[in-house]
Amino acid sequence: MTTLSTARRLLGLIDRERIVLPLVIGLGVLGALLESVGLYLFVPLVQGLSGAPIRLPFPAVNAWIAGFPPDMRVGLFAGLIVVCIVAKNVLAYLCAVLWFSAQSQVVHKVQTRIFEQLVRSGADYAADSARATRISAIASESWKLGDATVAVFRTIVAVITCVIFAGLLFVISWRLTLLALAAMAIAAAILFAITRTAQKVGEDSLAALNTFGKHAWESFNALRTIRAFGRESYEIERLRRHSEDVRRGAMRQEMLWALPWRFGEVSATLIVAALILTVGRDPQGLALFVAFLAVLYRMQAPLREALSARVQMNGLQPVAAQVFSIMDETARPVLVSGSRAFAGMKDGIRLENVRFRYAEGEAEVLRGLTLDIPAGKTTAIVGPSGAGKSTLIDLLARFRDPTDGVVRVDGVDLREFDLAQWRAHMSIMSQDVFLFDASVRDNVLYGDATADDDALSHAARIARADAFIEALPEGWNTRVGDRGGRLSGGQRQRIALARAVVRNPDLFLLDEATNALDAETERAFQAALAEFSRGRTLVVVAHRLATIEAADQIVMMEAGVVIESGSFADLIGKRGRFWRLYEAQRLATAAE
Numbered sequence: 260m261t262t263l264s265t266a267r268r269l270l271g272l273i274d275r276e277r278i279v280l281p282l283v284i285g286l287g288v289l290g291a292l293l294e295s296v297g298l299y300l301f302v303p304l305v306q307g308l309s310g311a312p313i314r315l316p317f318p319a320v321n322a323w324i325a326g327f328p329p330d331m332r333v334g335l336f337a338g339l340i341v342v343c344i345v346a347k348n349v350l351a352y353l354c355a356v357l358w359f360s361a362q363s364q365v366v367h368k369v370q371t372r373i374f375e376q377l378v379r380s381g382a383d384y385a386a387d388s389a390r391a392t393r394i395s396a397i398a399s400e401s402w403k404l405g406d407a408t409v410a411v412f413r414t415i416v417a418v419i420t421c422v423i424f425a426g427l428l429f430v431i432s433w434r435l436t437l438l439a440l441a442a443m444a445i446a447a448a449i450l451f452a453i454t455r456t457a458q459k460v461g462e463d464s465l466a467a468l469n470t471f472g473k474h475a476w477e478s479f480n481a482l483r484t485i486r487a488f489g490r491e492s493y494e495i496e497r498l499r500r501h502s503e504d505v506r507r508g509a510m511r512q513e514m515l516w517a518l519p520w521r522f523g524e525v526s527a528t529l530i531v532a533a534l535i536l537t538v539g540r541d542p543q544g545l546a547l548f549v550a551f552l553a554v555l556y557r558m559q560a561p562l563r564e565a566l567s568a569r570v571q572m573n574g575l576q577p578v579a580a581q582v583f584s585i586m587d588e589t590a591r592p593v594l595v596s597g598s599r600a601f602a603g604m605k606d607g608i609r610l611e612n613v614r615f616r617y618a619e620g621e622a623e624v625l626r627g628l629t630l631d632i633p634a635g636k637t638t639a640i641v642g643p644s645g646a647g648k649s650t651l652i653d654l655l656a657r658f659r660d661p662t663d664g665v666v667r668v669d670g671v672d673l674r675e676f677d678l679a680q681w682r683a684h685m686s687i688m689s690q691d692v693f694l695f696d697a698s699v700r701d702n703v704l705y706g707d708a709t710a711d712d713d714a715l716s717h718a719a720r721i722a723r724a725d726a727f728i729e730a731l732p733e734g735w736n737t738r739v740g741d742r743g744g745r746l747s748g749g750q751r752q753r754i755a756l757a758r759a760v761v762r763n764p765d766l767f768l769l770d771e772a773t774n775a776l777d778a779e780t781e782r783a784f785q786a787a788l789a790e791f792s793r794g795r796t797l798v799v800v801a802h803r804l805a806t807i808e809a810a811d812q813i814v815m816m817e818a819g820v821v822i823e824s825g826s827f828a829d830l831i832g833k834r835g836r837f838w839r840l841y842e843a844q845r846l847a848t849a850a851e
């Protein structure tokens with residue numbers, strides 16, 4: 260990605276870009292012209308002060324000035340200079356207001372757009388590193404994109420100012436101008452080298468920042484594990500090292516960014532010295548020389564501005580590229596919603612020869628799965644860990660689509676249905692329950708925002724959560740803490756069940772939802788479930804086989820295919836794989 264295309268994308272994020280950009284350019288041109296006039300007025304001012312006749316290259320202006328008495332001329336020019344400089348500063352301020360408005364818009368848009376796209380796209384960021392990069396894009400890189408936007412504007416205005424000043428220098432003295440240009444070309448070559456280095460340092464710096472963020476994020480999630488293994492010092496040392504890398508990178512970057520400033524001043528002084536040495540032979544006199552120096556001196560500011568903005572842009576380029584790539588990656592939904600309305604399931608779901616792999620080139624997790632899930636019945640899915648049970652649940656919830664084969668609902672490809680409507684008729688509950696740091700009420704309402712207090716209480720009763728909710732310090736208004744941390748595992752599970760129940764789903768998917776429960780709570784949960792599931796389609800992934808004896812159908816999976824299916828009695832009678840697994844579990848439980 261080039262600087263130009265980055266600049267274009269950044270400007271594209273601004274509201275009314277078509278007006279803002281010409282406005283900034285217009286204000287820049289006007290400001291530079293006003294300043295030029297102000298600077299040029301030094302020529303007649305100095306000529307007036309030294310008592311010499313005013314000789315500007317514009318005869319009409321000379322004649323106009325000659326109309327004033329000599330003692331008024333100096334005052335006139337001084338006054339005009341002040342007016343020009345005041346007006347120029349007003350314009351520069353307006354320009355800066357536009358920049359900062361654009362800057363804040365870019366930050367705001369990047370933050371909200373990345374978040375919105377992440378949530379909507381359906382892409383799943385299971386890996387911590389991927390999540391950390393996205394969080395850092397929202398929290399920190401977005402601000403840098405704001406800075407980059409200002410850098411773009413700074414460059415535009417500075418370049419305009421430089422061009423206009425250069426024109427003015429030519430008007431004053433083309434010979435001196437050529438000399439100055441030659442010196443500047445050398446300076447520019449040196450600055451180019453600095454810019455290149457800054458770009459490289461920017462990339463390294465970003466990599467260090469990513470590593471640091473990823474590690475910090477991982478450690479926060481692993482505090483218990485770190486303590487359990489007594490690895491505190493190791494982790495602190497590791498973070499200290501990453502932080503040190505970030506610090507060094509940031510410092511090198513700042514050092515490089517600060518260079519053009521210093522370098523600009525030194526080279527300008529050298530140029531002035533060279534000019535003083537040559538001016539003796541220049542016939543145009545002291546006044547022109549003073550004006551030339553004044554313009555040249557003023558030119559330093561926009562020149563430095565342009566160069567430092569360029570160095571900054573180069574440093575920010577990798578950051579922008581990373582943020583834009585996240586935005587592109589999530590711009591389109593991973594799962595495209597269908598257009599067919601879904602009002603409820605009549606017959607059931609049929610998986611036909613479904614194959615699935617998580618990524619191109621990886622082994623297939625489901626390898627030609629064919630399965631009927633009748634509506635209104637309970638289907639239990641069992642099998643060893645890694646068999647693909649959770650993946651199957653993901654396909655039913657349409658969190659993912661099959662790589663090959665088809666999932667049909669009442670004979671229609673699931674992909675044809677409106678995704679939101681499909682999900683509206685479904686509840687899912689997994690082993691790792693996620694509760695928001697909000698009240699119990701809000702967490703249950705997450706299942707159906709329109710539910711009234713009666714519906715909430717009813718759901719809590721079914722989930723066997725009513726008693727403990729009432730006993731909480733503030734009842735339904737008790738906050739559950741980050742991820743529900745103030746509740747026990749069983750309580751979290753029952754709130755999650757209430758949340759699923761209040762949704763009143765046709766299809767209820769439970770993925771090892773009772774694993775974290777103790778035996779007594781699990782029995783209560785099973786009873787609750789049995790009551791709730793009447794007339795609904797239930798798909799239960801279960802580890803403890805004793806809990807699924809009552810299922811209408813049991814499907815045993817292994818390595819991505821169905822190896823046995825039937826009722827509990829059928830499978831036990833068959834004395835096959837399910838029977839063996841069941842017996843093994845029974846003996847193990849009896850031995851406990």
Ligand code: ADP
Nearest residue numbers: 385617624642643644645646647648649650651
């Ligand atoms: P089960 O629920 O039966 O234990 P899963 O459906 O969770 O099985 O996993 C089946 C296989 O898919 C496993 O080998 C697992 O490592 C792999 N797998 C699960 N989730 C992902 C994922 N997000 N990315 C890549 N592979 C995955």
